[in-house]
Amino acid sequence: MECTLDAQSLISISLRKIHSSRTQRGGIKLHKNLLVSYVLRNARQLYLSERYAELYRRQQHYPDGAPLLAMPACPPPAAAAPPDLPALPLPTDTQDREPRSCAGVRGGGELLEVPVCAAAPPELQRVPCRDSSPGFYRVTGSAGPGSGGGAAGLLYAAGCDFGSGGAPHCSSRTTVLDLDTHVVTTVENGYLHQDCCCSQCPCCCQPAPGLASPPPTPGTKRKYYPGQEEEEEEGVEEGGEPGAGGVAGGPPFAPCTKRARFEEYNTEHPQDSSNISNLISIFGSGFTGLVSRQQADSEQPLNGQLCSKQALASLGAWTRAIVAF
Amino acid sequence: PADIISTVEFNHTGELLATGDKGGRVVIFQREPESKNEPYSQGEYNVYSTFQSHEPEFDYLKSLEIEEKINKIKWLPQQNAAHSLLSTNDKTIKLWKITERDKRPEGYNLKDEEGKLKDLSTVTSLQVPVLKPMDLMVEVTPRRIFANGHTYHVNSISVNSDCETYMSADDLRINLWHLAITDRSFNIVDIKPANMEDLTEVITASEFHPHHCNLFVYSSSKGSLRLCDMRASALCDKHSKLYEEPEDPSNRSFFSEIISSVSDVKFSHSGRYMLTRDYLTVKVWDLNMETKPVETYQVHDYLRSKLCSLYENDCIFDKFECAWNGSDSVIMTGAYNNFFRMFDRNTKRDVTLEASRESSKPRAILKPRRVCVGGKRRKDDISVDSLDFTKKILHTAWHPTENIIAIAATNNLYIFQDKVNSEMH
Numbered sequence: 001m002e003c004t005l006d007a008q009s010l011i012s013i014s015l016r017k018i019h020s021s022r023t024q025r026g027g028i029k030l031h032k033n034l035l036v037s038y039v040l041r042n043a044r045q046l047y048l049s050e051r052y053a054e055l056y057r058r059q060q061h062y063p064d065g066a067p068l069l070a071m072p073a074c075p076p077p078a079a080a081a082p083p084d085l086p087a088l089p090l091p092t093d094t095q096d097r098e099p100r101s102c103a104g105v106r107g108g109g110e111l112l113e114v115p116v117c118a119a120a121p122p123e124l125q126r127v128p129c130r131d132s133s134p135g136f137y138r139v140t141g142s143a144g145p146g147s148g149g150g151a152a153g154l155l156y157a158a159g160c161d162f163g164s165g166g167a168p169h170c171s172s173r174t175t176v177l178d179l180d181t182h183v184v185t186t187v188e189n190g191y192l193h194q195d196c197c198c199s200q201c202p203c204c205c206q207p208a209p210g211l212a213s214p215p216p217t218p219g220t221k222r223k224y225y226p227g228q229e230e231e232e233e234e235g236v237e238e239g240g241e242p243g244a245g246g247v248a249g250g251p252p253f254a255p256c257t258k259r260a261r262f263e264e265y266n267t268e269h270p271q272d273s274s275n276i277s278n279l280i281s282i283f284g285s286g287f288t289g290l291v292s293r294q295q296a297d298s299e300q301p302l303n304g305q306l307c308s309k310q311a312l313a314s315l316g317a318w319t320r321a322i323v324a325f
Numbered sequence: 326p327a328d329i330i331s332t333v334e335f336n337h338t339g340e341l342l343a344t345g346d347k348g349g350r351v352v353i354f355q356r357e358p359e360s361k362n363e364p365y366s367q368g369e370y371n372v373y374s375t376f377q378s379h380e381p382e383f384d385y386l387k388s389l390e391i392e393e394k395i396n397k398i399k400w401l402p403q404q405n406a407a408h409s410l411l412s413t414n415d416k417t418i419k420l421w422k423i424t425e426r427d428k429r430p431e432g433y434n435l436k437d438e439e440g441k442l443k444d445l446s447t448v449t450s451l452q453v454p455v456l457k458p459m460d461l462m463v464e465v466t467p468r469r470i471f472a473n474g475h476t477y478h479v480n481s482i483s484v485n486s487d488c489e490t491y492m493s494a495d496d497l498r499i500n501l502w503h504l505a506i507t508d509r510s511f512n513i514v515d516i517k518p519a520n521m522e523d524l525t526e527v528i529t530a531s532e533f534h535p536h537h538c539n540l541f542v543y544s545s546s547k548g549s550l551r552l553c554d555m556r557a558s559a560l561c562d563k564h565s566k567l568y569e570e571p572e573d574p575s576n577r578s579f580f581s582e583i584i585s586s587v588s589d590v591k592f593s594h595s596g597r598y599m600l601t602r603d604y605l606t607v608k609v610w611d612l613n614m615e616t617k618p619v620e621t622y623q624v625h626d627y628l629r630s631k632l633c634s635l636y637e638n639d640c641i642f643d644k645f646e647c648a649w650n651g652s653d654s655v656i657m658t659g660a661y662n663n664f665f666r667m668f669d670r671n672t673k674r675d676v677t678l679e680a681s682r683e684s685s686k687p688r689a690i691l692k693p694r695r696v697c698v699g700g701k702r703r704k705d706d707i708s709v710d711s712l713d714f715t716k717k718i719l720h721t722a723w724h725p726t727e728n729i730i731a732i733a734a735t736n737n738l739y740i741f742q743d744k745v746n747s748e749m750h
Binding site: 017030031032034038 | 391478497527546636
């Protein structure tokens with residue numbers, strides 16, 4: 001089929017449609033949003049497969065230079081069921097802050113399942129973000145108290161809570177990063193490196209001052225406050241969500257700051273690209289993952305924070321749009 | 326623009342034609358009786374009545390505005406001198422009674438001609454009021470308001486052949502109402518998943534079988550049809566029959582799900598077939614065959630390579646309706662550029678016609694149009710790239726017995742008659 005749009009543009013267009021549907025008269029059209037979500041899913045499949053293919057090609061060129069090997073263990077199958085990813089024989093030492101490169105992008109029943117696993121040789125540098133060659137990795141969190149330092153800074157700077165207790169084995173479970181309410185949960189996914197704050201962000205390797213506060217225990221949710229200000233509480237339903245308390249107020253949430261700075265430096269790709277990857281991490285199959293676990297009406301209050309405001313608002317609108325019912 | 330026509334429907338005799346628009350108004354046309362004096366003006370439709378059916382409302386709980394646009398009108402079978410119709414917007418269905426008044430009483434004892442009380446001293450005799458003819462007045466009154474039955478947007482209503490009940494369908498549920506009872510309805514289909522995250526399809530249209538009052542069909546956004554039997558169980562979540570055609574993998578695209586969504590479903594008059602419309606085709610299904618349609622007609626397959634742009638400009642979401650002629654031998658549906666298409670099921674011939682000012686001079690014969698897809702281009706052909714996608718014909722209706730069609734082109738209503746072949750073949 002002749003198509004003049006690439007996957008990325010389709011995703012942007014679709015997000016815009018969802019965002020504008022919120023303001024249309026008559027309320028959100030469930031049918032239309034459902035159809036748009038299918039286009040998003042299809043575009044996402046293509047986008048991911050293209051990215052993986054590209055990374056694989058690059059990896060072939062730099063087999064030794066990359067501290068992180070991100071080799072697709074298997075080609076993206078059009079699987080109907082999520083494949084079981086074997087646990088990697090990696091040390092479970094929580095002191096070991098070597099990043100593990102292993103990610104399963106959970107696509108859900110009908111979506112692309114791309115298990116990307118790579119062994120993590122011991123000689124891997126601890127600060128993968130400094131590496132300029134692309135690496136596809138998931139940095140498992142060292143959630144222990146002594147996790148200050150580069151890798152952990154990277155973790156937090158990436159705005160992702162990988163506090164999975166240091167258990168580095170693969171899991172096909174995808175948790176949700178809710179950009180709507182800024183609740184950060186355990187993220188086990190394939191964040192493409194330039195979409196995490198790494199190579200282009202000079203400050204990402206510094207220890208995050210925010211780490212002075214005890215990192216959350218694995219699997220809990222953290223409230224995510226952009227900059228110094230506290231997120232508007234109105235309309236945000238905590239709704240008895242366990243662990244949603246997290247870090248309340250207090251010192252600025254450094255990851256956000258770092259991430260924001262990363263975003264400003266992210267000139268290599270259109271503004272939507274990082275947002276799209278975040279989106280990809282959110283989306284599961286079809287509607288799954290598009291539904292925010294917490295309903296929130298608060299818009300992203302600060303400009304330039306985290307992601308481009310428009311794109312973020314779109315995302316938030318998207319998740320809220322679906323949850324509105 | 327509030328006068329964009331959003332639905333068109335003939336009544337059961339074809340004498341009346343109702344249209345609804347985005348502004349919540351209903352306009353009813355009546356066919357003039359044939360006159361021997363002016364044979365050419367026989368059968369013309371003129372405005373019979375206009376009334377405001379729905380007004381915009383505001384749902385304060387959800388902070389949502391409820392559009393006044395009329396989504397569907399369905400006539401009730403006429404049971405006395407009055408006509409009745411159901412009209413619905415996204416949330417509320419209303420039953421309207423249309424009555425005529427062509428006589429009025431004159432000669433009251435106590436009131437004068439203007440209705441003012443007479444001075445009693447002037448009343449010296451007793452007179453009996455008599456009915457005198459007056460100019461025809463059409464009165465429309467709301468007899469029932471069926472509200473609060475739907476959380477989602479109502480997309481269709483259908484009157485049962487028992488003439489006592491009707492159903493209304495929204496994206497996820499179908500309710501059965503009794504025409505006389507407004508404070509409750511029965512939910513007969515509910516496809517809302519326990520987790521909205523698992524939502525994969527919505528209901529797009531539904532209709533009762535024309536003869537079997539226990540059967541109805543509903544179509545889904547995934548392109549399937551479900552025939553349900555209300556005798557089988559109270560909640561018809563389990564279909565009696567599922568009509569589905571497997572997707573052609575060679576046609577797979579980003580937009581496969583969108584273009585397979587069924588926008589309209591209509592039973593044939595015989596009750597033996599169903600007609601469905603999706604974005605690019607119309608299909609005829611035999612009730613006895615669930616695996617595939619018996620006939621498929623391409624409405625505008627040249628759009629298949631344009632789906633990207635049609636997605637960008639939202640045209641890919643347009644919901645076209647479809648219609649049978651009275652004898653079920655011809656099917657009709659709308660397209661872009663004010664074109665509409667007819668397919669003869671017997672001869673397998675099809676024609677593209679245009680609803681436009683130029684082509685609708687009285688007694689002008691519609692000239693068949695052609696869309697050329699590159700290659701040889703004849704005079705008067707329209708190329709695909711010069712199609713006007715803002716001129717779309719979504720709503721069409723066919724007279725129940727004669728070759729008269731009503732075509733809604735944005736805010737204009739065209740009524741075409743086939744004088745030569747006014748009898749059905």
